[in-house]
Amino acid sequence: MAVVATIGLPGSFAGGLPGLHYLAIASLFVLAAGVLVKYFLASRRPPNFPPGPPTIPFIGNITQVPPVKSFLKFKDMKAEYGSIIGLKIGSQNVVVLNSHKHVKALFDQRGSKYSSRPQGYLATQLVCPNEIHILLLPYGAEWRKQRRILQSLLNVKAVDKQLPLQNAESTATMVQLLRDPAGYYDHVRRYTTAVILASVFGQRGARFDAPNVQALYHAQDQFTAILEQGATPPVDAFPFLRYVPEWAAPWKRWARAVRREQKGLYMRLVTETRERLAAGKGGDCYLQVMLRNQEKNEMDDEHLAYLAGNLMEAGSDTTASTLLSFLLAMIKYPEVFKRAQKEVDEVCGPSRSPGPEDITRLPFIKAVMDETLRWRPTASGMIPHMLTEDDTYEGYFLPKGTVFLPNVWAIANDEEEFENPERFMPDRFLDINNSQLDNNETKGGVDGGDYDVDGQRTRFAFGAGRRLCPGHWLAKNSLMLNMAKIAWVFDLSPGPGISGPEDIDDDINTAYHGGFLIAPKKFPITIKPRSERHRAVIENEYEALEPFLQKYE
Numbered sequence: 001m002a003v004v005a006t007i008g009l010p011g012s013f014a015g016g017l018p019g020l021h022y023l024a025i026a027s028l029f030v031l032a033a034g035v036l037v038k039y040f041l042a043s044r045r046p047p048n049f050p051p052g053p054p055t056i057p058f059i060g061n062i063t064q065v066p067p068v069k070s071f072l073k074f075k076d077m078k079a080e081y082g083s084i085i086g087l088k089i090g091s092q093n094v095v096v097l098n099s100h101k102h103v104k105a106l107f108d109q110r111g112s113k114y115s116s117r118p119q120g121y122l123a124t125q126l127v128c129p130n131e132i133h134i135l136l137l138p139y140g141a142e143w144r145k146q147r148r149i150l151q152s153l154l155n156v157k158a159v160d161k162q163l164p165l166q167n168a169e170s171t172a173t174m175v176q177l178l179r180d181p182a183g184y185y186d187h188v189r190r191y192t193t194a195v196i197l198a199s200v201f202g203q204r205g206a207r208f209d210a211p212n213v214q215a216l217y218h219a220q221d222q223f224t225a226i227l228e229q230g231a232t233p234p235v236d237a238f239p240f241l242r243y244v245p246e247w248a249a250p251w252k253r254w255a256r257a258v259r260r261e262q263k264g265l266y267m268r269l270v271t272e273t274r275e276r277l278a279a280g281k282g283g284d285c286y287l288q289v290m291l292r293n294q295e296k297n298e299m300d301d302e303h304l305a306y307l308a309g310n311l312m313e314a315g316s317d318t319t320a321s322t323l324l325s326f327l328l329a330m331i332k333y334p335e336v337f338k339r340a341q342k343e344v345d346e347v348c349g350p351s352r353s354p355g356p357e358d359i360t361r362l363p364f365i366k367a368v369m370d371e372t373l374r375w376r377p378t379a380s381g382m383i384p385h386m387l388t389e390d391d392t393y394e395g396y397f398l399p400k401g402t403v404f405l406p407n408v409w410a411i412a413n414d415e416e417e418f419e420n421p422e423r424f425m426p427d428r429f430l431d432i433n434n435s436q437l438d439n440n441e442t443k444g445g446v447d448g449g450d451y452d453v454d455g456q457r458t459r460f461a462f463g464a465g466r467r468l469c470p471g472h473w474l475a476k477n478s479l480m481l482n483m484a485k486i487a488w489v490f491d492l493s494p495g496p497g498i499s500g501p502e503d504i505d506d507d508i509n510t511a512y513h514g515g516f517l518i519a520p521k522k523f524p525i526t527i528k529p530r531s532e533r534h535r536a537v538i539e540n541e542y543e544a545l546e547p548f549l550q551k552y553e
């Protein structure tokens with residue numbers, strides 16, 4: 001009766017069944033209207049929010065965001081709306097940062113507010129619940145703890161310990177490329193997985209079809225596929241979707257399957273590593289250190305397994321995709337590859353391939369690596385940061401909870417920063433590296449202007465602020481070693497059916513897979529040893545390194 005009075009219904013309808021019916025329908029109607037009004041209002045741009053395309057009631061800008069390679073569309077929007085663009089994805093506030101200036105000002109300089117991640121229902125509740133996945137963790141105690149652990153293993157000095165492993169696996173990759181050049185795509189992907197498998201779990205991944213390499217790629221592919229925009233209903237924009245029962249929501253069943261597969265794999269790898277360590281095998285891996293400190297760090301087995309597994313996810317495809325882009329660039333720009341070959345020849349001579357000791361002696365290869373990371377940044381799909389307090393910037397109001405997308409693609413292709421950004425021109429980094437090296441080295445990698453030692457801060461290929469990729473030193477050692485060895489061992493040219501470099505498709509629209517990470521599609525390439533002597537040297541080097549790799553078998 002009280003309810004009836006409140007909503008002003010005639011009392012005579014309140015007593016019997018028909019009255020209750022009416023009441024229920026009316027209540028539902030009011031509830032639905034309330035929800036509609038809420039979503040209607042929530043899909044509008046908040047006052048003083050950065051400019052962007054007009055919103056559509058209830059859905060905001062959802063229809064203006066393409067499901068793949070949205071970074072291209074966001075770059076185009078810059079002409080109309082500027083370098084800081086406000087969007088509504090349903091009720092979610094989203095800001096796209098199209099200039100390195102904003103990423104620096106917000107992520108780097110206001111790191112205490114801009115370092116969280118959006119807590120998407122699917123990713124953080126169904127696939128990775130209980131704060132187990134460092135990439136997805138909110139900015140807080142658990143993230144700080146996990147980040148500290150990674151920092152101690154992956155800092156600039158500590159990663160040098162992995163150089164012998166990276167060198168041996170890179171040499172093994174050169175031999176695989178010699179023996180089976182057509183399988184280049186998988187050989188490169190094997191390399192990056194094998195390095196992480198050995199450095200983290202102390203295990204060997206000698207072939208691309210090795211069960212653990214395959215299992216890792218399968219779990220990783222499933223994980224990225226389910227997180228891809230458009231792969232599942234927009235449950236965060238329309239939270240009522242989370243209440244759809246599982247029988248009517250195949251995406252929920254898919255999420256549970258991904259969870260099962262990922263957890264099963266990472267836990268199994270930890271068990272295997274424990275057993276191998278007990279048997280005196282695979283020592284000195286990152287997981288061994290983590291296990292030793294497990295109690296001190298208050299990590300249960302699942303958190304430990306995920307932290308180790310996350311290194312696999314974060315370090316494998318990213319590095320492989322960058323190396324594949326390098327191969328593509330080298331056949332598209334043969335004059336660059338010739339200069340790279342000249343440099344390695346001058347530094348190493350004809351009797352040995354480049355090794356760890358050469359990494360700091362190859363400025364041109366370094367510029368090629370920097371340019372590859374700029375030309376095709378693998379994280380163009382934009383890894384979001386989330387704002388944890390209300391803020392104002394350049395006169396705009398940015399509410400707490402706003403999701404920020406750093407558009408690495410737009411930053412790397414900014415005509416105001418880079419002349420002819422679509423062209424692969426390592427010289428732009430050669431000049432910077434040479435002129436700014438001293439100035440910036442004293443600042444411990446933090447940029448003293450627009451560039452740091454390796455130009456990383458301007459391109460933002462490794463992210464920014466407190467979430468900056470903790471694996472970037474390890475990754476860069478892998479990139480340098482492989483790029484230098486490839487230039488030393490091989491001649492590269494366009495594959496059969498391609499008349500010359502001008503016919504090679506390197507277009508981001510057509511030559512690249514879209515998704516969370518971008519990667520080149522397989523392209524025709526001919527990979528041949530430069531001479532019989534080069535072939536013999538690399539085969540011999542591999543033979544000498546085999547006993548070292550055996551310890552991971």
Ligand code: HEM
Pocket residue numbers: 134135136147150196310311312314315316318319322378379383384385460461462463464465466467468469470471472474475
């Ligand atoms: C070329 C190779 C790589 C690229 C381009 C890359 C790029 C990135 C980017 C863009 C982020 C997000 C940064 C941000 O939110 O601002 C990230 C995060 C991360 N990366 Fe990398 N990465 C690479 C290799 C690696 C390697 C080799 C490892 C480890 C072995 C690694 C481990 C991680 C981890 C754990 C995170 C999550 C950090 C956090 O959320 O606090 N990455 N990476």
